[in-house]
Amino acid sequence: MPSAHLRVALVGNPNAGKSTLFNALSGLRQHVGNYPGVTVEMKKGRFTYHGIDFTLIDLPGTYSLAPRSPDEMVAVDLLLGRRAEEAAPDLILAVIDASNVDRHLYLTTQLMELGLPMVVAVTMTDTAAAQGIALDAAKLAAALGVPVVPVLASRGVGMDALRAALCHGGLVPVPPKFPDAVTGELDALVAAYPLVPRFLVQRLLFDVGGHIETWLTQTLAATLPAELTAARQRLAAAGCAVSGVEARTRYGWIRLATAGAVTKPATRLTTRTDRIDRVLTHKVWGTLAFLVVMFLVFQSIFVWAKPFMDAIDSGRGWVGDLLGSHMAAGPLRSLLIDGVIKGVGSVLVFLPQILILFAFIAVLEDCGYMARAAFLMDKVMSRCGLNGKSFIPLLSSVACAVPAILSTRVIENRRDRLATIVVAPLMSCSARLPVYALFIGSFLRDGYAWWLPGVTLFGMYLIGFLVAPLVALLLKRTLLRGETPLFVMELPAYKVPTLKTVLFRVYDAGSAFVKRAGTIILASMALIWASLYFPHHDAAGVSYPDRIETLEADDAPEGAKAEAAQLQGEWKRNSYLGRVGRGLEPAFAPLGWDWKIGVAALASFPAREVMVGTFGILYGVGEVDAKEVDNPDDEKAAGLKATLRKEWADDPIRGKYGVSVALSVMVFFALCCQCGSTLAVIRRETRSWSWPVFTFTYMTLLAYLGGFVTFQLGRVLTDALGG
Amino acid sequence: MLFPLDMMRSGEVAEVAEISGDPGWVGRLAELGLRAGCRLKVLQPGSPCLLEVADCKLCLRGGDACQILVRPVS
Numbered sequence: 085m086p087s088a089h090l091r092v093a094l095v096g097n098p099n100a101g102k103s104t105l106f107n108a109l110s111g112l113r114q115h116v117g118n119y120p121g122v123t124v125e126m127k128k129g130r131f132t133y134h135g136i137d138f139t140l141i142d143l144p145g146t147y148s149l150a151p152r153s154p155d156e157m158v159a160v161d162l163l164l165g166r167r168a169e170e171a172a173p174d175l176i177l178a179v180i181d182a183s184n185v186d187r188h189l190y191l192t193t194q195l196m197e198l199g200l201p202m203v204v205a206v207t208m209t210d211t212a213a214a215q216g217i218a219l220d221a222a223k224l225a226a227a228l229g230v231p232v233v234p235v236l237a238s239r240g241v242g243m244d245a246l247r248a249a250l251c252h253g254g255l256v257p258v259p260p261k262f263p264d265a266v267t268g269e270l271d272a273l274v275a276a277y278p279l280v281p282r283f284l285v286q287r288l289l290f291d292v293g294g295h296i297e298t299w300l301t302q303t304l305a306a307t308l309p310a311e312l313t314a315a316r317q318r319l320a321a322a323g324c325a326v327s328g329v330e331a332r333t334r335y336g337w338i339r340l341a342t343a344g345a346v347t348k349p350a351t352r353l354t355t356r357t358d359r360i361d362r363v364l365t366h367k368v369w370g371t372l373a374f375l376v377v378m379f380l381v382f383q384s385i386f387v388w389a390k391p392f393m394d395a396i397d398s399g400r401g402w403v404g405d406l407l408g409s410h411m412a413a414g415p416l417r418s419l420l421i422d423g424v425i426k427g428v429g430s431v432l433v434f435l436p437q438i439l440i441l442f443a444f445i446a447v448l449e450d451c452g453y454m455a456r457a458a459f460l461m462d463k464v465m466s467r468c469g470l471n472g473k474s475f476i477p478l479l480s481s482v483a484c485a486v487p488a489i490l491s492t493r494v495i496e497n498r499r500d501r502l503a504t505i506v507v508a509p510l511m512s513c514s515a516r517l518p519v520y521a522l523f524i525g526s527f528l529r530d531g532y533a534w535w536l537p538g539v540t541l542f543g544m545y546l547i548g549f550l551v552a553p554l555v556a557l558l559l560k561r562t563l564l565r566g567e568t569p570l571f572v573m574e575l576p577a578y579k580v581p582t583l584k585t586v587l588f589r590v591y592d593a594g595s596a597f598v599k600r601a602g603t604i605i606l607a608s609m610a611l612i613w614a615s616l617y618f619p620h621h622d623a624a625g626v627s628y629p630d631r632i633e634t635l636e637a638d639d640a641p642e643g644a645k646a647e648a649a650q651l652q653g654e655w656k657r658n659s660y661l662g663r664v665g666r667g668l669e670p671a672f673a674p675l676g677w678d679w680k681i682g683v684a685a686l687a688s689f690p691a692r693e694v695m696v697g698t699f700g701i702l703y704g705v706g707e708v709d710a711k712e713v714d715n716p717d718d719e720k721a722a723g724l725k726a727t728l729r730k731e732w733a734d735d736p737i738r739g740k741y742g743v744s745v746a747l748s749v750m751v752f753f754a755l756c757c758q759c760g761s762t763l764a765v766i767r768r769e770t771r772s773w774s775w776p777v778f779t780f781t782y783m784t785l786l787a788y789l790g791g792f793v794t795f796q797l798g799r800v801l802t803d804a805l806g807g
Numbered sequence: 808m809l810f811p812l813d814m815m816r817s818g819e820v821a822e823v824a825e826i827s828g829d830p831g832w833v834g835r836l837a838e839l840g841l842r843a844g845c846r847l848k849v850l851q852p853g854s855p856c857l858l859e860v861a862d863c864k865l866c867l868r869g870g871d872a873c874q875i876l877v878r879p880v881s
């Protein structure tokens with residue numbers, strides 16, 4: 085029944101309460117729509133009311149329909165039915181904020197020009213009432229010519245009235261009338277370009293240097309800019325310069341429309357938001373509050389996530405043991421246990437941190453604090469060519485770059501967003517910590533000042549904090565050069581965050597992480613596993629796994645365990661990856677590395693958390709749990725550190741320059757992009773292969789250079805001090 | 808007497824006389840309610856500065872704010 089199905093587009097300013105309304109209308113029946121070629125995300129929800137099936141399309145929050153980028157064009161194209169994957173909506177649901185009706189109606193007047201039926205939902209009626217603003221919905225409806233429904237979506241107030249209004253299909257409004265000079269120029273342009281919809285022709289005329297002008301000049305006529313300039317000059321001569329005529333006409337119309345419908349107090353009342361902002365945007369108190377908030381966020385990421393991470397980890401171990409005891413030894417068992425379960429587990433273990441970070445981001449964003457944080461940090465961030473909104477993603481990256489890159493979506497400017505995405509993986513994430521812990525614990529603890537381990541660890545984090553802004557600055561001066569984007573941001577009124585909005589946000593982030601990043605990690609872990617497993621026969625043709633199995637049997641003689649570990653080492657040495665590592669030894673030499681470090685670094689490219697485990701296998705102490713590195717009671721971890729020290733002591737380079745080599749490895753890991761998930765997310769977010777390839781290349785080069793400089797400097801220093 | 812916006816002090820109220828610069832930026836400010844003829848109050852000067860425009864709070868950078876000429880209202 086086509087008549088019983090309505091497609092509704094939900095449009096409104098950012099912070100108009102659109103998400104809350106969307107969640108209240110569609111409940112659990114929602115999913116993220118997939119639109120090829122764009123980074124914007126549009127949600128689709130469904131609900132049924134009085135026998136009518138509704139599809140709700142949640143367009144990204146926008147202040148106007150004047151597109152400045154391909155991303156902003158998507159919403160306009162969708163409303164005009166110009167996107168192949170989505171038919172034009174039957175009805176527009178415009179969302180306006182009762183506490184700021186004039187500003188929000190600006191977008192509504194543009195929506196009126198689409199010629200589609202419309203319903204207006206007025207949100208934040210409680211905030212408006214607190215400010216002494218009274219809104220007469222019936223009068224506003226009469227003035228706008230469309231149904232107007234006041235709602236309080238978070239409490240479900242007015243929702244039935246809104247659903248009923250949608251069922252009636254809304255009304256087609258009459259848009260504001262522009263001066264005759266403008267209409268004349270528009271008619272002429274429409275006649276000249278009959279294939280372009282009138283709505284787009286109007287935007288073409290008004291938006292100087294906008295996306296539509298660029299796009300149509302490329303695809304339609306190279307003479308277009310000259311024609312437009314002539315038309316705009318004629319308008320300016322007639323006293324209707326395009327720079328002001330649109331705002332003047334729309335706001336003039338709005339003033340008349342709201343005259344009897346909205347009454348404001350003569351003097352603006354001081355609101356709760358004003359009182360909170362006196363502290364939170366204050367240069368000293370605000371910055372202090374910001375630091376406390378950030379500290380709490382990160383502290384809880386580390387503290388709260390730990391039990392869940394441990395549970396996932398032991399779950400992984402349990403499944404592995406279960407499989408191990410029920411399957412015959414062989415490549416398949418090894419693939420499942422060492423490749424698949426370990427691979428999936430190493431990804432899932434970060435899920436709690438991601439969920440907690442996103443819960444915080446969702447709460448901070450929903451309550452309105454995020455804009456204040458961006459305001460406070462803008463000064464610092466603008467020095468490295470970024471803006472205030474880049475700060476949270478960069479800081480989040482200390483936990484994990486994957487959610488950090490996802491959270492860059494709040495940055496409107498494309499170049500700023502790309503620069504932030506590209507430098508975010510430079511921040512030391514939690515997966516690097518085990519590597520630092522291993523090397524600091526092995527080489528910089530015993531026999532050194534008590535503060536040295538802490539300072540070294542801090543230094544490793546500092547590398548990210550210093551290098552990331554420098555790279556961003558360099559990028560903004562070269563590849564991403566362009567005019568400094570004009571930075572203007574609205575600070576919305578504070579509100580209590582809604583549980584639904586937060587939960588949906590957390591769920592989206594979690595499922596995106598598991599689905600997309602998980603597949604890449606899985607594939608690469610299987611690859612690393614295979615290249616460390618094959619060939620699995622020794623020179624005599626006997627299978628390594630069989631020999632190890634015999635040695636590890638319960639009735640094996642004393643010392644067999646150590647022999648098994650030795651055998652593991654020999655097996656890895658002769659594996660394909662081992663051979664590659666040994667072949668590449670000359671390339672690792674300038675960094676002070678032997679083939680074992682090289683192989684461990686190579687094996688860590690899909691996911692750096694495998695570094696410690698691989699090291700354990702290569703140095704023949706068996707698998708070491710990355711999380712137990714710092715645990716003095718963990719036998720294997722202590723064994724690995726002892727073996728590392730002993731083996732390096734016997735080596736002419738690593739014996740003398742042990743500390744320099746350890747630092748070189750740490751610096752390499754600090755700067756290197758050894759994370760398949762991060763690259764997969766960059767690919768997804770930028771919708772291109774070039775940015776992940778670029779990120780990988782520059783970080784690997786930087787890491788090599790960093791390791792090289794560290795080792796050579798350390799060597800010179802050691803010689804100077806020791807000799 | 809016209810002043811660039813970045814010369815206004817905390818708590819001062821002014822009427823916007825003229826906004827110059829890139830047409831895209833002028834249009835963007837108009838969408839946010841900041842346009843010739845509107846009233847604004849400086850909540851916090853500096854860069855970025857915090858303004859109150861038509862019941863909402865906006866922040867701008869100092870360099871951009873100097874492209875907005877205002878007439879102080881006493």
